[in-house]
Amino acid sequence: GAGVSQSPSNKVTEKGKDVELRCDPISGHTALYWYRQSLGQGLEFLIYFQGNSAPDKSGLPSDRFSAERTGGSVSTLTIQRTQQEDSAVYLCASSLLFTDSPLHFGNGTRLTVT
């Protein structure tokens, strides 16, 4: 079946602009995650949606970052007033809602802020 789909695959934006990144999880996966991967930094947890519960936003680096998940499926990560340090690959992952259910990642959106 289809995997996690992210769009766009690449995004170049000017400093100060807002961007929206989209994630379509695997059908039936009730858990959805956003991670950020910067060069030499590994994957950094951003936010976690778990079923109908309130999202865990503990990893969002500033109030310029927000995310929503509509209808328990598609998620959008929004970055307002982008800064150069926001340049990174933003990865979305989904999983079933069990403790030992592995994460399935999309191929990410490569964001470049000029």
Next chain:
Amino acid sequence: QKEVEQDPGPLSVPEGAIVSLNCTYSNSAFQYFMWYRQYSRKGPELLMYTYSSGNKEDGRFTAQVDKSSKYISLFIRDSQPSDSATYLCATNTGFQKLVFGTGTRLLVSP
């Protein structure tokens, strides 16, 4: 101190070599230990995971966890050029909110 430490490499080996990739972690509460493989411009894909201490083998890959020393290892036997990728270790008390290492870049030359 990062919760998970991993040598970024790159690690260069000839085809057929045995590869050893390692991570250390700081939180003794971590119970799940995973290895992800990431090809260039792709998302990470789960290779193996283990729960608590011990070994797990899958084909040419063996994952090993030593909780007493907080040390995670991945061994690749008979390495192939197609194994060239970045290998990320990850851990947590569950699969949620995984804590990742920075990844080790592996290059296997023919």
